[in-house]
Amino acid sequence: MAEFVTLDQSEGDAARRVAVLRIVRPPLNLLNVQLARELAEAADAVAADASVAAVVVYGDERVFSAGDDVAELSQLSADQASAVAGDLQRVLGCLARLPQPTVAAISGYCLGGGLELALGADRRVVGDNVKLGLPQIKAGLIPLAGIRRLALLIGPGPAKDLVYTGRFIEPDEAKALGLVDEVVAPDDVFTAAMRWARQFVNGPARALAAAKAVFEAGPHGLDRARTEWSDLFTTEDRLIGTGSYLADGPGSAEFVGR
Numbered sequence: 001m002a003e004f005v006t007l008d009q010s011e012g013d014a015a016r017r018v019a020v021l022r023i024v025r026p027p028l029n030l031l032n033v034q035l036a037r038e039l040a041e042a043a044d045a046v047a048a049d050a051s052v053a054a055v056v057v058y059g060d061e062r063v064f065s066a067g068d069d070v071a072e073l074s075q076l077s078a079d080q081a082s083a084v085a086g087d088l089q090r091v092l093g094c095l096a097r098l099p100q101p102t103v104a105a106i107s108g109y110c111l112g113g114g115l116e117l118a119l120g121a122d123r124r125v126v127g128d129n130v131k132l133g134l135p136q137i138k139a140g141l142i143p144l145a146g147i148r149r150l151a152l153l154i155g156p157g158p159a160k161d162l163v164y165t166g167r168f169i170e171p172d173e174a175k176a177l178g179l180v181d182e183v184v185a186p187d188d189v190f191t192a193a194m195r196w197a198r199q200f201v202n203g204p205a206r207a208l209a210a211a212k213a214v215f216e217a218g219p220h221g222l223d224r225a226r227t228e229w230s231d232l233f234t235t236e237d238r239l240i241g242t243g244s245y246l247a248d249g250p251g252s253a254e255f256v257g258r
Helices: 033-047 078-092 113-119 137-138 147-154 155-163 171-177 184-197 206-232 237-249
Strands: 005-012 015-023 052-058 104-105 109-111 123-127 131-133 183-186
Touching: 005 033, 015 033, 015 184, 033 078, 078 113, 104 113, 104 155, 104 184, 109 113, 123 171, 123 184, 137 155, 137 206, 147 155, 171 183, 183 184, 206 237
Parallel strands: 015 052, 052 104, 104 123, 109 131, 123 183
Antiparallel strands: 005 015
């Protein structure tokens, strides 16, 4: 039974719905090894569930995650750190590996490993009072999983500034850099994230997963696109979509998610 992560799959209609993955380790939702394992298990469950159309990742109204559990990290030996590093990297990148579109709904603080986790989402919605940053350098460490993704997202220069200084940034700067996609009032964060996620409930699930896989392939994207594109010709949604497009134009297909 998970202690720090909940998975609510009740959002949406009976066939396809939005799953809400919540981090629940008050008061700051610090990421420790146990929470990381629970996140991995929840992500695996979501990935295997064909009824989940999209995923919202959330903490609560006060905080998304204030970062790494430095007290726990301070007790690790070099051998122990080496043993858990790979698993922690995979957990922090778990949102990027989900086949479904994902959105991080960010309130309060989103720091360190919390921001690294959110960087793997397809979209980040933040409150206009949020604090974001990667302050690991101030503990004599570095981000374990977020450096490359951050550099691809905002460019190497701004990414180096954030990682080397460990400074916090405000929502307006984060939006200007492209670190976040939408800034809303604090009380509207979850609602705005759900609004974005719900548009995929009746979408072509296999095509969305294929597009996401190509984005994740990075420099191998062209090769991956050829494979994903041709594989879509085996899906029901491709038959439905092309038929509907020819008959009625774009936007009228009723996809089944297969």
